Amino acid sequence: MDKDNLDNDLPHVAFIGRSxxxxxxxxxxxxxxxxxxxxxxxxxxxxxxxxxLINKAMYFIDLPGYGFAKKSVESLxxxxxxxxxxxxxxxxxxxxxxxxDAEVGPTSSxxxxxxxxxxxxxxxxxxxxxxxKIKKSQLANQLKKIAGIFEGYQxxxxxxxxxxxxxxxxxxxxxxxxxx
Numbered sequence: 001m002d003k004d005n006l007d008n009d010l011p012h013v014a015f016i017g018r019s020x021x022x023x024x025x026x027x028x029x030x031x032x033x034x035x036x037x038x039x040x041x042x043x044x045x046x047x048x049x050x051x052x053l054i055n056k057a058m059y060f061i062d063l064p065g066y067g068f069a070k071k072s073v074e075s076l077x078x079x080x081x082x083x084x085x086x087x088x089x090x091x092x093x094x095x096x097x098x099x100x101d102a103e104v105g106p107t108s109s110x111x112x113x114x115x116x117x118x119x120x121x122x123x124x125x126x127x128x129x130x131x132x133k134i135k136k137s138q139l140a141n142q143l144k145k146i147a148g149i150f151e152g153y154q155x156x157x158x159x160x161x162x163x164x165x166x167x168x169x170x171x172x173x174x175x176x177x178x179x180x
Contacts, residue, residue, distance in 0.1 A: 010053075010056075010057065010058050010059055011057075011058045011059070011094075011095065012058065012059045012061055012092045012093075012094035012095065013058060013059065013060050013061065013094060013095050013096075013097060013173055014061040014063055014086065014087060014094040014095070014096050014097065015027060015060065015061065015062050015063060015097045015099060016063045016065075016066075016083065016087070016096060016097070016098055016099065016113060017065060017066075017098060017099030017100060017101075017110070017127075017129070018065050018066060018099075018100075018101065018107060018109055018110060019064075019065030019066065020065065020101075021065060021099045021100065021101050021129055021130075022099060022101070022129045022130055022160060023037075023062055023063070023065065023099050024037035024062055025037075025160040025161075026097075026099060026127065026129060026158060026160055027052070027060055027062055028160065029160035029163070029166060030060075030166060030169060030170065031052070031054060031060070036052060037050060037052070037062050049061055049062070049063050049064070049082050049083075049086055050062040061086065061094060063082070063083050063086065063087075064082060064083065066080070066083065066109050066113065087116075087117070087120070087122065088116070088120050093122070094122070095122070095123040095124075095125070095173070096117055096122045096123065096124050096125070097125050097127055097169075097173070098110070098113065098114060098117065098124055098125070098126050098127065099127045099129050099158075100126065100127070100128055100129065100146065101129060101130055102128035102129055102130050102131045102133070102134060102142060102143070102146065102157065102158075103130055103133045103134050103142070105142070105145065105146060105149075106146065106149050106150075111149075114126075114150065124153055125153070125154050125156060125169070125172050125173070126146070126150045126153050126154065126155045126156070127155075127156050127158045127165070127169060128142075128143060128146050128155055128156065128157050128158065129158045129159070129160075130158075130159060130161075131143070131157045131158060131159045131162075131164055131165070132159040132161050132162040132164065133159075139157075143155070143157055154172055156168050156169045156172060
Protein backbone atom coordinates (compact mmCIF):
# COMPACT_ATOMS: atom_id res chain seq x y z
CA MET A 1 0.00 0.00 0.00
CA ASP A 2 1.43 3.33 -1.03
CA LYS A 3 0.61 5.52 1.96
CA ASP A 4 1.74 8.66 0.11
CA ASN A 5 -1.31 8.30 -2.17
CA LEU A 6 -3.55 8.45 0.89
CA ASP A 7 -2.19 11.48 2.69
CA ASN A 8 -5.06 13.93 2.44
CA ASP A 9 -8.28 14.68 4.26
CA LEU A 10 -10.58 12.43 2.24
CA PRO A 11 -12.45 9.75 4.19
CA HIS A 12 -11.49 6.10 3.80
CA VAL A 13 -13.86 3.14 3.53
CA ALA A 14 -12.13 -0.22 3.94
CA PHE A 15 -13.68 -3.43 2.65
CA ILE A 16 -12.62 -6.48 4.65
CA GLY A 17 -13.82 -10.08 4.87
CA ARG A 18 -12.84 -13.68 4.41
CA SER A 19 -11.24 -14.81 1.19
CA UNK A 20 -13.96 -15.23 -1.44
CA UNK A 21 -16.60 -13.32 0.56
CA UNK A 22 -17.19 -11.11 -2.48
CA UNK A 23 -15.35 -7.92 -1.53
CA UNK A 24 -14.17 -7.03 -5.03
CA UNK A 25 -17.53 -7.88 -6.64
CA UNK A 26 -19.26 -5.73 -4.04
CA UNK A 27 -16.98 -2.76 -4.82
CA UNK A 28 -17.64 -3.18 -8.54
CA UNK A 29 -21.40 -3.32 -8.09
CA UNK A 30 -21.42 -0.46 -5.59
CA UNK A 31 -19.47 1.83 -7.93
CA UNK A 32 -21.18 0.61 -11.10
CA UNK A 33 -17.77 -0.05 -12.69
CA UNK A 34 -17.65 -3.68 -13.81
CA UNK A 35 -13.89 -4.33 -13.70
CA UNK A 36 -12.71 -1.73 -11.20
CA UNK A 37 -11.64 -4.34 -8.64
CA UNK A 38 -10.28 -7.62 -10.01
CA UNK A 39 -12.60 -10.54 -9.33
CA UNK A 40 -11.83 -14.25 -9.23
CA UNK A 41 -13.61 -17.40 -8.11
CA UNK A 42 -10.33 -18.50 -6.51
CA UNK A 43 -9.88 -17.34 -2.92
CA UNK A 44 -6.99 -14.95 -2.36
CA UNK A 45 -7.12 -13.02 -5.64
CA UNK A 46 -6.66 -9.65 -3.92
CA UNK A 47 -3.04 -9.78 -2.85
CA UNK A 48 -2.48 -6.25 -1.67
CA UNK A 49 -4.52 -3.25 -0.66
CA UNK A 50 -6.15 -1.85 -3.79
CA UNK A 51 -6.95 1.84 -3.53
CA UNK A 52 -9.78 3.47 -5.49
CA LEU A 53 -10.53 7.20 -5.44
CA ILE A 54 -14.31 7.49 -5.70
CA ASN A 55 -15.69 10.70 -7.23
CA LYS A 56 -12.76 12.63 -5.75
CA ALA A 57 -14.69 12.39 -2.47
CA MET A 58 -13.41 9.28 -0.68
CA TYR A 59 -11.15 6.28 -0.96
CA PHE A 60 -12.40 2.71 -1.19
CA ILE A 61 -9.73 0.31 0.04
CA ASP A 62 -10.09 -3.31 -1.13
CA LEU A 63 -8.10 -5.32 1.40
CA PRO A 64 -6.90 -8.91 0.99
CA GLY A 65 -9.19 -11.53 2.46
CA TYR A 66 -8.41 -13.35 5.65
CA GLY A 67 -8.92 -17.06 6.18
CA PHE A 68 -8.55 -19.65 3.45
CA ALA A 69 -6.42 -18.87 0.42
CA LYS A 70 -4.02 -21.09 -1.51
CA LYS A 71 -0.94 -19.02 -0.78
CA SER A 72 2.37 -19.53 0.97
CA VAL A 73 2.69 -18.88 4.68
CA GLU A 74 4.83 -15.84 3.85
CA SER A 75 2.16 -14.43 1.52
CA LEU A 76 -0.58 -14.99 4.09
CA UNK A 77 1.51 -13.26 6.76
CA UNK A 78 2.13 -10.38 4.39
CA UNK A 79 -1.67 -10.05 3.87
CA UNK A 80 -2.18 -10.01 7.64
CA UNK A 81 0.52 -7.38 8.07
CA UNK A 82 -1.06 -5.11 5.43
CA UNK A 83 -4.52 -5.47 6.96
CA UNK A 84 -3.34 -4.89 10.51
CA UNK A 85 -1.19 -1.87 9.66
CA UNK A 86 -3.90 -0.18 7.64
CA UNK A 87 -6.83 -0.87 9.96
CA UNK A 88 -5.14 -0.44 13.33
CA UNK A 89 -1.71 1.20 13.12
CA UNK A 90 -2.00 3.78 10.34
CA UNK A 91 -3.30 7.30 10.88
CA UNK A 92 -6.17 6.78 8.44
CA UNK A 93 -8.80 5.34 10.82
CA UNK A 94 -11.06 4.03 8.04
CA UNK A 95 -14.72 3.24 8.32
CA UNK A 96 -14.97 -0.50 7.80
CA UNK A 97 -17.35 -2.54 5.70
CA UNK A 98 -17.12 -6.03 7.20
CA UNK A 99 -18.34 -8.48 4.57
CA UNK A 100 -19.64 -11.86 5.68
CA ASP A 101 -20.99 -14.60 3.45
CA ALA A 102 -24.71 -14.59 4.30
CA GLU A 103 -25.16 -18.22 3.36
CA VAL A 104 -22.26 -19.46 5.52
CA GLY A 105 -22.85 -16.93 8.28
CA PRO A 106 -20.10 -15.29 10.32
CA THR A 107 -17.11 -17.58 10.80
CA SER A 108 -14.70 -17.52 13.73
CA SER A 109 -12.35 -15.42 11.53
CA UNK A 110 -15.15 -12.92 10.88
CA UNK A 111 -15.93 -12.71 14.59
CA UNK A 112 -12.26 -12.23 15.48
CA UNK A 113 -11.99 -9.39 12.97
CA UNK A 114 -15.24 -7.85 14.26
CA UNK A 115 -13.96 -7.97 17.84
CA UNK A 116 -10.63 -6.38 16.90
CA UNK A 117 -12.45 -3.64 14.99
CA UNK A 118 -14.63 -2.97 18.04
CA UNK A 119 -11.67 -2.92 20.43
CA UNK A 120 -9.98 -0.38 18.15
CA UNK A 121 -13.15 1.76 17.96
CA UNK A 122 -13.64 1.52 14.20
CA UNK A 123 -16.93 2.52 12.59
CA UNK A 124 -18.35 -0.76 11.26
CA UNK A 125 -21.09 -1.59 8.78
CA UNK A 126 -21.73 -5.31 8.36
CA UNK A 127 -22.68 -6.57 4.92
CA UNK A 128 -24.40 -9.95 4.67
CA UNK A 129 -23.24 -10.70 1.14
CA UNK A 130 -24.47 -13.20 -1.44
CA UNK A 131 -28.06 -13.21 -0.13
CA UNK A 132 -29.15 -14.45 -3.57
CA LYS A 133 -27.53 -17.82 -2.73
CA ILE A 134 -29.94 -18.44 0.17
CA LYS A 135 -33.34 -20.09 -0.40
CA LYS A 136 -36.08 -17.47 -0.10
CA SER A 137 -37.77 -19.57 2.60
CA GLN A 138 -34.61 -19.38 4.76
CA LEU A 139 -33.46 -15.82 4.02
CA ALA A 140 -35.36 -13.98 6.77
CA ASN A 141 -34.20 -16.41 9.46
CA GLN A 142 -30.59 -16.30 8.28
CA LEU A 143 -30.56 -12.49 8.23
CA LYS A 144 -32.14 -12.39 11.70
CA LYS A 145 -29.43 -14.74 12.98
CA ILE A 146 -26.67 -12.58 11.47
CA ALA A 147 -28.24 -9.38 12.85
CA GLY A 148 -28.38 -11.00 16.30
CA ILE A 149 -24.67 -11.80 16.19
CA PHE A 150 -23.83 -8.21 15.22
CA GLU A 151 -26.40 -6.64 17.53
CA GLY A 152 -26.15 -2.87 17.65
CA TYR A 153 -24.54 -2.62 14.21
CA GLN A 154 -26.21 -2.04 10.89
CA UNK A 155 -26.38 -5.24 8.81
CA UNK A 156 -27.04 -4.66 5.10
CA UNK A 157 -28.26 -7.63 3.02
CA UNK A 158 -26.39 -7.54 -0.28
CA UNK A 159 -26.02 -9.33 -3.60
CA UNK A 160 -23.79 -8.06 -6.38
CA UNK A 161 -25.39 -10.49 -8.84
CA UNK A 162 -29.00 -9.68 -7.98
CA UNK A 163 -28.48 -5.96 -7.33
CA UNK A 164 -29.75 -6.18 -3.77
CA UNK A 165 -28.63 -3.68 -1.13
CA UNK A 166 -26.73 -1.17 -3.29
CA UNK A 167 -28.86 1.81 -2.28
CA UNK A 168 -28.90 0.83 1.40
CA UNK A 169 -25.13 0.34 1.56
CA UNK A 170 -24.44 3.57 -0.33
CA UNK A 171 -26.66 5.48 2.11
CA UNK A 172 -24.96 3.82 5.08
CA UNK A 173 -21.49 4.67 3.80
CA UNK A 174 -22.37 8.31 3.22
CA UNK A 175 -24.23 8.55 6.52
CA UNK A 176 -21.35 6.92 8.41
CA UNK A 177 -18.70 8.97 6.66
CA UNK A 178 -20.54 12.24 7.21
CA UNK A 179 -20.09 13.24 3.57
CA UNK A 180 -22.57 15.84 2.30
